[in-house]
Amino acid sequence: MYLVANIDQSICAATSCKLCTQYCPEANTIQYDNEAGKDKGFKYGAAYVAVDRCKGCAQCVWVCDNMAKHHAIKMEMIDQIGDAALTENITYHDKNTKAVLASPLKG
């Protein structure tokens, strides 16, 4: 098993600073969903990780902890995070994306 980044959307949605995705070295790996967190009263959406593209470098953790100071990202074993975003389940909308979460380890 290996580590991937996992974003706590309830922490992220409270701010949604959009910093981490500008610092992830991999393209289309940290994505934005404008609707995330709206059911909990947050306005701006939240980030999520397409775990199949994440190389586990933890640079986003450093950025969220030290630059954004929001502590919303943790490195977790891919088999421990339950359902996650995968590239094949991501839909692009105009200036927004949406992922249907699925288990990264099941087919």
Place this chain on the structure above:
Amino acid sequence: MSLDYVKFTPGFGKFMPKEYRDMVEHGPFGKKTSVSQVGTFKEILEEHPMCAGCAMTLFIRLAIISFPNPEDTITVGTAGCGRLAISQAAIPFVYGNYGDQNGVASGLSRGLRLRFGDRPKDVVVMAGDGGTADIGFAQTLHSWFRKEKFTTIMLDNEVYGNTGGQESGMTNKNQVLKMAPLGKKFEKMDMLGMAKVAGCAYVATVVPNNPRRVESVIKKAVLIAREIGPTYIQAYTSCNIEYAIPTDKVMEDAKEVENDRYKFSEYITDEAKQYLGELYGYKEYLPKPAAAVAKS
């Protein structure tokens, strides 16, 4: 080399991989996308085999997002780590022999001008410090002296990363590396100074811990190279492997190096300022109105 080359042949769309369909339908071609919108559009760069957390990867990602007209851009590269990613992008990439990149780009940029006339086609070279300042040194300098109109970007990790840690002309003095066990005996080459002497119209240093600044220098360099003359960007893009930087400390290292020896610097000729101001609306380069001049 137009918006059509990213479209599907009618009827074939549904057989294409999802990444390709996303690129056609939600890529940045023909739109004005910016670094602040990342995470909402399909990027030109795809998955690639460069190391996890490599700052060079981040820089290449940001640079490609920042191209002013990606649908009219060709990248040129050479041996070294960067080509492993630059080649995995949805824009044409030309691979020169090690060190040939600025010669190849000279011919390419001249040919494109003959073929397309005034319609801008941007040529951007991205090569390592070894490729640019050592093996490609003569071709790099000569392309600048000849005033070839394209952008040269040095991916400066201060080492030969791809071949396991030999010193380059851009390695700092006394630096010990796997294949330079006694430490480098000479100073880091002043390629910025040489770029100015050789006649580059725009010269900048940048570190990827400031994505918006990377975007700004790439845009300026590419636009100026269209009509004014050669442009040069020297980017500090650390090598985790040869400099033993833990991947979650890469941005910390970038900040330290930026403060220490890689401060942001920008040189731009008056001709280039006027061009950016008049043609592309860069307010900071437009002459101040008479009233403001009188006040200051």
